[in-house]
Amino acid sequence: MPGSKVAVIGAGAMGAATAWQLTARGHDVVVFEQFERLHDRGSSHGSARVFRLAYPTAPWVQFAIEALTLWRDLEEDAGVSLLDQFGALDHGIPACTQSISDTLSAAGVSHEVLSQDAAQERFPGMKIDGQAVFHPQGGGVNATATVNSLLTVAESRGADFREREPVEHLTINSDSVVVHTANGSAEFDRVVVTAGSWVQKLIGASVDIGSTVVTQEQPATFQPTIDADWPAFIHYAPGPPKTNTLIDPVSHYGLPTPEGGFKIGEHHTGIIVDPDQRPDDADPARLARLQEHVQEWFPGLDSASAAVETCLYTTTPSTDFIIEAHGPVIVGGGFSGHGFKFVPRVGAALADLVEGKPAPRFH
Ligand SMILES: Cc1cc2nc3c(=O)[nH]c(=O)nc-3n(C[C@H](O)[C@H](O)[C@H](O)COP(=O)(O)OP(=O)(O)OC[C@H]3O[C@@H](n4cnc5c(N)ncnc54)[C@H](O)[C@@H]3O)c2cc1C
Numbered sequence: 001m002p003g004s005k006v007a008v009i010g011a012g013a014m015g016a017a018t019a020w021q022l023t024a025r026g027h028d029v030v031v032f033e034q035f036e037r038l039h040d041r042g043s044s045h046g047s048a049r050v051f052r053l054a055y056p057t058a059p060w061v062q063f064a065i066e067a068l069t070l071w072r073d074l075e076e077d078a079g080v081s082l083l084d085q086f087g088a089l090d091h092g093i094p095a096c097t098q099s100i101s102d103t104l105s106a107a108g109v110s111h112e113v114l115s116q117d118a119a120q121e122r123f124p125g126m127k128i129d130g131q132a133v134f135h136p137q138g139g140g141v142n143a144t145a146t147v148n149s150l151l152t153v154a155e156s157r158g159a160d161f162r163e164r165e166p167v168e169h170l171t172i173n174s175d176s177v178v179v180h181t182a183n184g185s186a187e188f189d190r191v192v193v194t195a196g197s198w199v200q201k202l203i204g205a206s207v208d209i210g211s212t213v214v215t216q217e218q219p220a221t222f223q224p225t226i227d228a229d230w231p232a233f234i235h236y237a238p239g240p241p242k243t244n245t246l247i248d249p250v251s252h253y254g255l256p257t258p259e260g261g262f263k264i265g266e267h268h269t270g271i272i273v274d275p276d277q278r279p280d281d282a283d284p285a286r287l288a289r290l291q292e293h294v295q296e297w298f299p300g301l302d303s304a305s306a307a308v309e310t311c312l313y314t315t316t317p318s319t320d321f322i323i324e325a326h327g328p329v330i331v332g333g334g335f336s337g338h339g340f341k342f343v344p345r346v347g348a349a350l351a352d353l354v355e356g357k358p359a360p361r362f363h
Helices: 013-024 058-078 094-106 116-122 143-156 196-203 284-297 340-354
Strands: 005-009 028-032 049-051 088-092 112-114 132-135 139-141 160-162 167-172 177-181 184-188 190-193 213-217 220-224 232-236 250-256 262-266 301-308 311-315 322-326 329-333
Touching: 005 013, 005 177, 005 184, 013 028, 013 058, 013 143, 013 190, 013 329, 013 340, 028 143, 049 058, 049 232, 049 250, 049 340, 058 094, 058 143, 058 340, 088 094, 094 132, 112 116, 116 132, 139 250, 139 340, 143 160, 143 340, 167 196, 177 190, 190 196, 190 340, 196 311, 196 329, 220 284, 262 284, 284 301, 322 340, 329 340
Parallel strands: 005 028, 005 190, 028 160, 088 232, 190 329
Antiparallel strands: 049 139, 088 132, 112 132, 167 177, 177 184, 213 311, 220 262, 220 301, 232 250, 250 262, 322 329
């Protein structure tokens, strides 16, 4: 099927990664983006996203391992460094850290199980909650630089990138799709919908992808007050109340930023929003709650130095990803606040679906 005419809707990380993969495989690609290139109104902006192999189940660890190889391929294609492996720490609820260690062992991923004191000594800037699991393969990826690299390489291979051209609707035929924008209509062999928080608005009425909830999350970056080693981290703990009925033991996550700060966020506590009518300003009450958390858990950070940002999660009931084919419509969505580390692997999975290959399984 090389040489198919494929439309990719949405130039966030997942759409850009799909265009990168499709152009590498010889497909004729048009990428539609409603806003400007590298905008900050979706889910893929900013300089820091946690990369880790540590997941509680084997399929996710395997998916992360495969993503690691593709991150290096992307860096080679783009001639830039995107993934920095400074190590990642999981701490908190013993049952969670134990299953992380067991799953990493089963996958042959080298890691250390550290006592609270040993982890405390290694990372004096943060307070450690019980036994901790450290894996050196974890670290951080630069989100905006990643999207820019993916688009630049895809364009260099012939992708036609259309910014500020929102797709208004689709006409779905048995083996092709007509894409309609204000600039006209065009028929494609396949359409990949990677519209992030707008996915239900675009195809919810015509393609059943299950339910998703859009929340506006609000992490902040703080300045270190000590010279110490800092890992990426996941903290398993009860934490602040989750927005929807989601069962997720992760209370907070964070990592060092390329600019020298340390980003920390609550997980799934954002307000439910319509992506087109979201508040511009940060919520001072939630910022104050995060600063209190930093005062308690991060003695090596200045809680008053918060630089707050907002960003959208699109969450499925299980937090599993939607990577599905519905006839000629391929959907990549519902990345539930943990998709970035898998970006190049998701791009490959969506390109596989365009070529009629099977979707990855998470269970
Ligand atoms: C605060 C925060 C922290 C996170 N931290 C991490 C982390 O540490 N590690 C990790 O692995 N993941 C993390 N994530 C998750 C990760 O960032 C997302 O899973 C990922 O960015 C989702 O990318 P996307 O391409 O699906 O969405 P988006 O980047 O939102 O892309 C969708 C694009 O589609 C466009 N679009 C929508 N409708 C249309 C239309 N009709 N026509 C044309 N274009 C359209 C939008 O404008 C947008 O550009 C975090 C997310 C947030 C919000």
